[in-house]
Structure formats: C-alpha cells, structure tokens
Amino acid sequence: MVSMKLLQQLAKKHGTPLLVVDHDEIRRNYATFRKYLPRVQAYFAVKALSEPAVVQTLFQAGASFDVASMPEFRIVHEFIRDMPAKERQDWIWDKIIYAHPIKADATLRELNPYKPLVTYDNHEEIRKIAKHAPQAGLVLRLKVLNTGAMVELSSKFGAAPGEAVDLILEADRAGLVVEGLSFHVGSQTTNFDNFVQAINLAANVFEEARARGYTKMNLLDIGGGFPAPYDKSVKPFRELARKINAELDRLFPPEIQILAEPGRFMVATAATAVSTIIGMAVRDGKLCYYIDDGVYHTFSGILFDHCTYHFGAFRKGRTEICTVFGPTCDALDVVSMSENLPANLERGDLLYSRNIGAYSIASSTCFNGFPPAKVVHVNQK
Ligand SMILES: Cc1ncc(COP(=O)(O)O)c(C=O)c1O
Structure with a gap:
C-alpha cells in the first residue's frame, strides 16, 4: 500500500x-489470481484502467487482454508492433480477445486482418462478422444470472441458453468457426453461486452442441466479476477460486482452455x-x-x-x-x-x-x- x-x-x-497507481499491487493481484486459479489464463479487461503503463506491467507478468474498442486494442497491440508477422499473429490469438458482442462494421473490418478472437450473441452479429471479419474466431456469449452483482450486465448482453446452439450452428453454416463460450456473472459479484451456475450452464451448452454435431469448441471464457476486497463483507478470493476450480475440473476436460476477463480484481x-x-x-x-x-x-x-x-x-x-x-x-x-x-x-x-x-x-x-x-x-x- x-x-x-x-x-x-x-x-x-x-x-x-x-x-497514484501502485504497480506492486497490480503484480500481487495478478499473482493471486494465477495462484488460486492455475488453470485460468487471465485476460485483463483493459476498460477497468486503460493506462498503457498498467497494460505493460500485466503484459510483463504474463497476462493476456480483453479489449472492447479499437483504442483499447491499439494500447495492447502497441507491445507487439515490432514482432515478426507470424509471431504477431499467434500473439494476438493468445493474448487478445475482443470481448464486445456488438461491433460496428468498421471495427470488424479493421480487426479482420489480425484474425482476432471476438465475442457475439445474436443473428445480426453473425451476418456482420461473416461479411466484415470472416477470419475471426468466435466466442458465443451466454446470458447468465447476475444476481447479487454490484453491476448487472445480463440485460444488455448474452444469448439465452435455449438459442445458444442454434447460434453456434448458424455461425458454422456462415463459414465461421465458433471456438467456445463466454459469460459474465456481473461486476463485483459477491454471490459466488453465479459462477457455479454459469459454468454448469456452459457445460450443458457444450454438451448440446456436441450432441447436435458441433465439436470445434475448445475454450471457455468465464468472464469478469471477480470481486475486489472493498470491505470485510467480501469473502476471500480463494473461496471463490475453490468453487470455480471444482466446477471446471468436474465439467471441463483439461484440453478445454479456460480464460477469464478480470478487470476490477487486478486494479x-x-x-x-x-x-x-x-x-x-x-x-x-x-x-x-x-x-x-x-x-x-x-x-x-x-x-x-x-x-x-x-x-x-x-x-x-x-x-x-x-x-x-x-x-x-x-x-x-x-x-x-x-x-x-x-x-x-x-x-x-x-x-x-x-x-x-x-x-x-x-x-x-x-x-x-x-x-x-x-x-x-x-x-x-
Ligand atoms: C465483457 C466484459 N469482460 C470483462 C469485464 C470486466 O469485469 P470486472 O471488472 O467485473 O472483472 C467487463 C466489465 O464490464 C465486461 O463487460
């Protein structure tokens, strides 16, 4: 402090x-996240504190990044400008998810050459991505319970569970590849059951997709929402991590890559x-x-x-x-x-x-x- x-x-x-931003504390938060959720790659949600210096510290610590606008994308991209083209390409795939389900046509056109990973949650977005960013990999964002979160997000984004696999198959028919699923349980979620329920729901959608012939999904993005310890009512992170790890290990085999998009928790x-x-x-x-x-x-x-x-x-x-x-x-x-x-x-x-x-x-x-x-x-x- x-x-x-x-x-x-x-x-x-x-x-x-x-x-005054303390980078020792950012490194500590990142280390805590990795220690208690070793299976989960942290994609820092840049929107929480979009300072290039913060991105740099997390980049050096090994983090990946969730961006939701082109200016945020550029802050992160700055770090790889000088890499050879091939490495840069791999880096973007491993290090950036464009996690905004609704993107302007112009944004998609600008993103397309980078072969990015992008989220979507509706039919119109599939048409837009197929036309303007056909090289993108897709992640379907699910609507999940945000009960007890300080900031609810589920009224604005997320496909209903009942339409999820239809949206995956429709993207497939449009020539796109759906790499996996994502959700956001709401920011500053102190109701840890939101994560448990969301992971279970995602597992059901994986299962239904497989049953209906779609087998290309290889990642689950468990979003943000990890609470900051603003006061003593927030239970320790390790308790949340224990619940998340138990569900992930029970429902997702090791070859499924697990991502998260923590913003608040890191900064x-x-x-x-x-x-x-x-x-x-x-x-x-x-x-x-x-x-x-x-x-x-x-x-x-x-x-x-x-x-x-x-x-x-x-x-x-x-x-x-x-x-x-x-x-x-x-x-x-x-x-x-x-x-x-x-x-x-x-x-x-x-x-x-x-x-x-x-x-x-x-x-x-x-x-x-x-x-x-x-x-x-x-x-x-
Ligand atoms: C798509 C997405 N991912 C991640 C975050 C970061 O959430 P948090 O700061 O609660 O971890 C947000 C916040 O709004 C978001 O919209």
Whole structure:
C-alpha cells in the first residue's frame, strides 16, 4: 500500500487531483489470481484502467487482454508492433480477445486482418462478422444470472441458453468457426453461486452442441466479476477460486482452455486518489467540503459503477459527518453525503481515497472544463 507520506510527497510534487497507481499491487493481484486459479489464463479487461503503463506491467507478468474498442486494442497491440508477422499473429490469438458482442462494421473490418478472437450473441452479429471479419474466431456469449452483482450486465448482453446452439450452428453454416463460450456473472459479484451456475450452464451448452454435431469448441471464457476486497463483507478470493476450480475440473476436460476477463480484481486496490479541499461551507447545519475531484472525474465510479468510496484525511482532529462535493457546478457532483472527517480541515488540506483503481479515471470526463486527475505510477519496473 502506498504510504501516506509518499501520497503527500507526490501531491506536493505533481499537484492534485492525483491518482497514484501502485504497480506492486497490480503484480500481487495478478499473482493471486494465477495462484488460486492455475488453470485460468487471465485476460485483463483493459476498460477497468486503460493506462498503457498498467497494460505493460500485466503484459510483463504474463497476462493476456480483453479489449472492447479499437483504442483499447491499439494500447495492447502497441507491445507487439515490432514482432515478426507470424509471431504477431499467434500473439494476438493468445493474448487478445475482443470481448464486445456488438461491433460496428468498421471495427470488424479493421480487426479482420489480425484474425482476432471476438465475442457475439445474436443473428445480426453473425451476418456482420461473416461479411466484415470472416477470419475471426468466435466466442458465443451466454446470458447468465447476475444476481447479487454490484453491476448487472445480463440485460444488455448474452444469448439465452435455449438459442445458444442454434447460434453456434448458424455461425458454422456462415463459414465461421465458433471456438467456445463466454459469460459474465456481473461486476463485483459477491454471490459466488453465479459462477457455479454459469459454468454448469456452459457445460450443458457444450454438451448440446456436441450432441447436435458441433465439436470445434475448445475454450471457455468465464468472464469478469471477480470481486475486489472493498470491505470485510467480501469473502476471500480463494473461496471463490475453490468453487470455480471444482466446477471446471468436474465439467471441463483439461484440453478445454479456460480464460477469464478480470478487470476490477487486478486494479481496484492498486490506486489511491488524492484531492485538495478547495472550499468549505456549512449548509443546513452540516459541514461541507468542496474538493478538486468529483463524480465527473476520478469518482465517476459512483455514477457508472455503483461504487462508494471513503475518504481519509492527513490532518487529525475531532470527526463529524460531513458532505464531500466535487468541483463542478452540477448538484449531481456529490462524492459523499456522509463522510466521517475531521471538522478542523482547512482549505488546501489533502484528502485521500483508497481502492479506487477500477472504473474511476477510466470513465473520467472533462465536464465543466475540469481535466481528469493526473495519473502517477509508482513501483513500475
Ligand atoms: C465483457 C466484459 N469482460 C470483462 C469485464 C470486466 O469485469 P470486472 O471488472 O467485473 O472483472 C467487463 C466489465 O464490464 C465486461 O463487460
């Protein structure tokens, strides 16, 4: 964990708002993932923290990558630019999945020469891929239960189990190769049974596909959703891993390759936001601090990720429940209505917020003309 002293030094050097990303913690998270899920290749979901430096650290650690847009694809592709063409080709297959079930025609055309692995979940997408990216390998995304996830995704994506094999056979008839199945149990899933049920459902679809004559599937992608330890209610990762391993070993023979797309798990605990108090007021008897970062910026996860963050102060003092507002003119820019902070903080004092690496700076805007926080990387190799 980056010490408070270092946070203060970095804030002094770079100013605020600041996001400090600790690469030792990213490497630790990746190692934990690999240790407890040894059969699963981690494709880091770049969208969670799309900093090239983060991709580089995970690349060096041995990770593969889940991208969902061409800019994300290019961040990862940058690392292999100089490889010979043949190696580059293999690398893309092993290292990148384009895991967005709905892709624009132009995106497919741009992807096609790379012979990518792409997800799909509907008839229209098969027609599009057959026309614009016939060299792609396909992964059918299944709709699975997202119950108890902080962010549900199943209303937007995923083929119903009953239509899954029809969609596989239709892609086959269109001349495409379906390599396997994927699902996403919802982000920050603390209900571990979602994974168990989804793996069982995928096994049923594999079985039905085989029974109906389709035998080319060789991979299962168990998606993202691995929870970050934001608080003590999140059970240890090894418990989730134990359940996943048991189901994978029971239902999928060793020759089936297992992938996952962890985003939050790799980076949530790796970043700390540091902001400055720029104003203070007492409204309806409650102390309000105004800081130079907010929900349009590093704290965007409050809106887009249904996440809550907590603050710490560098100055000690008697605490009371305060409101923390962001810097923009919008009344929506409320970072917290109930933070227990020292009441004696002054303009210019710093606040910090830990565990804010996932879906934070990645969805920051420039609303009201305020630029995103500066990102500083520590413990890079
Ligand atoms: C297709 C896909 N894969 C992976 C992820 C990463 O999920 P998480 O950060 O919950 O691990 C997401 C997040 O939205 C996603 O949409």
